[in-house]
């Protein structure tokens with residue numbers, strides 16, 4: 445008789461300082477009806493893409509298993525998930541398991557905080573375990589997981605992305621899936637070995653291909669490849685979360701005998717801790733960074749506003765970096781996308797070719813930082829109107845349709861500004877190209893991102909300049925009030941020792 449598999453995706457990276465609410469509709473942006481997907485619709489939408497759920501779909505097919513996908517939900521990072529949304533995503537997964545199945549495959553983020561639970565993934569897994577104490581469960585996670593004991597103790601197999609930008613989403617789930625599949629066949633008996641260090645690493649210092657992380661990631665990847673352990677993952681953690689289980693984590697999958705995995709865990713964690721000072725990003729004033737950009741030759745020069753990065757919970761409408769670029773006289777720029785549905789409406793109403801003045805962005809206040817939204821008055825010609833949809837061609841989320849809603853391009857002379865209705869990070873060149881802006885032809889590209897832009901924009905960038913604009917994804921931890929993290933915690937407590 446065919447095995448019955450259940451696979452589900454529930455993904456949210458929660459920035460507890462973000463003012464953006466996260467109702468159920470946030471998990472359905474771009475899909476008709478404003479609901480997350482399930483069943484055949486989920487398989488059709490996500491199958492074949494470079495994401496974790498697609499790997500589980502392929503695995504079920506390879507194994508000839510019957511597959512139930514009760515939930516496929518993914519939202520851009522934002523504030524805590526509403527209780528209503530969490531219940532409506534978690535319950536179908538628990539119900540599918542309750543019906544009886546041979547294995548559960550979960551594609552989770554690992555940094556979800558809900559209104560009632562500071563450990564969203566742990567709560568989901570706890571509920572699954574309550575109805576299926578012995579069920580084999582594979583969990584694939586984002587590199588930015590804030591790992592909790594409940595999560596570890598509830599999973600049979602766990603893996604995490606080895607890349608940032610995350611270009612191995614499919615492979616991460618395939619790794620977890622293969623290990624669980626071997627478990628089901630009785631070939632192996634996996635044991636999770638794990639550990640943590642009390643450090644918040646800056647996300648700008650988490651690129652897998654550069655130091656300080658490169659050696660650590662290379663070591664983990666090599667250990668898995670050589671068979672030293674079944675799987676090896678290191679999680680940088682997500683620092684914009686005021687919760688007790690933050691920190692850098694290593695998760696190793698051992699087969700029965702754990703000694704080698706324990707030694708590897710200690711060596712990975714020690715390497716990270718010894719390099720802790722290299723994981724701190726020292727902030728340069730915004731004006732100085734733009735002055736520096738003006739001295740650089742050629743283009744495109746990619747200006748990265750990392751203080752307002754939507755895929756870390758940013759509002760995507762903080763205008764200071766744009767204002768400073770104008771103040772310093774930058775020209776030949778493409779900017780965006782800036783989140784401002786109201787401005788899009790005004791531009792659509794005015795029509796292509798019309799000159800308009802809009803109060804752009806600055807619609808969202810950030811009470812956790814004591815910041816008021818500050819719109820920027822801009823005059824220009826409405827150049828284009830788009831539906832905000834394009835297919836990703838870069839190595840991250842390859843093949844997936846992106847959708848930042850009704851959008852419009854405002855041409856001020858100095859800049860073509862792309863304005864959108866749904867929040868979406870610029871990581872693929874399609875974001876500009878779908879709106880008739882050729883990014884390689886511009887001298888400056890001002891985008892809101894941290895690392896993911898490297899997937900699509902780094903190959904065309906002559907120079908990259910990081911801009912420390914204000915916002916809820918700032919790298920200046922001094923701006924945030926951490927009440928619930930464990931102390932001491934590096935670098936909040938710089939002088940700490942273990």
Ligand SMILES: [Zn+2]
Pocket residue numbers: 586587588610
């Ligand atoms: Zn991530």
